[in-house]
Amino acid sequence: MSFESSDASVVKSIRQRDLLNCWLRLYTSVQKPPQLAAYRPDRLxxxxxxxxxxxxxHASTPTRFIIDSNGTRMASAYGSTGKGRYLDDYLGPxxxxxxLPAYHTCIARQLPTYTISMIDDVxxxxxxxxxxLLPFCDSGNDVTHILASLKTISEDGGFEIRNLMRGHHSVPKPVLSVVLDRNLTHRMPGRGAASELIEIG
Structure with missing residues (x-):
């Protein structure tokens, strides 16, 4: 799976843009993924x-990802909680x-990745x-943590979230896979419509 270069405007969800903006404010001060403890977006x-x-x-080859929490919507979509498990085991073949390519690209580039996949509910x-996906570095130069924000939406209106990713009526079809490495900006707080823009990259 190849990832195209893109900017923040590709992110559809307003809340995901808010999460990304908070990450960018921290990134600008250190020019690397920030520490997770410093990440405190509004209305988290x-x-x-x-x-x-x-x-x-990073001790595994290839690098693996341990699920350190489990959002309730993810647990519903995948049919079970995954806390404490390796993501590759949790996802299955x-x-x-x-x-997984989105996670590996995120740590390799040390930048946010954004994907959209289409899938049919039951x-x-x-x-x-x-x-x-937002990367964080708590020590050294390698990404130590990833925060994933997962959103589901259907133009058909209501849909069944339970076992959405496990029903296997259809395999998720990627329609967008990007790394956010171009013209990334965030607005400085408290300056209204005339807010100063900081550009990265």
Whole structure:
């Protein structure tokens, strides 16, 4: 799976853009992925159900990812909780090749990645699965943690989230895979419409 270069405007969800903007404010001061403890976006608690934290295990070859939490929507979509498990084991051989490239690209580039995949729910409704991955470095120069924001939306209206990714009525079909490395900006707080823009890259 190849990842195109893109900027932040490709991210559809307003809340995911807020999460990305907070990451960028920290990134500009150190020019590398920030420490996870310093990342405190507004209304984080409101997003807990859609967030999953991962620990990056560089001792494995290839690098593996330990699920350090499990957002309730992810647990519903995948049919079970995954806390404490390796992501590749949790995903299995069908979903792994579709999902894992975004995580490996995130740590290799040390920049956010964003993907959209389409999948049918059990009733045949088409659902867009939007994934934003944010890297963090708590020590050294390697990415030590990843925060994933997972959003699902269907133009058909309501859909069934339970076992969405496990029904295997259809394999998720990637329609967008990008690394956010171009014209990344964030607005300085407290300056309204005339906010100063900081550009990265």
């Amino acid at each position: 608690e409101d997003e807990r159900a859609d967030l999953v934290y991962y620990i990056v295990d 069908i979903l792994g090749p579709v999902v 009733n045949g409704r088409v659902v867009a699965y939007e994934r934003l």
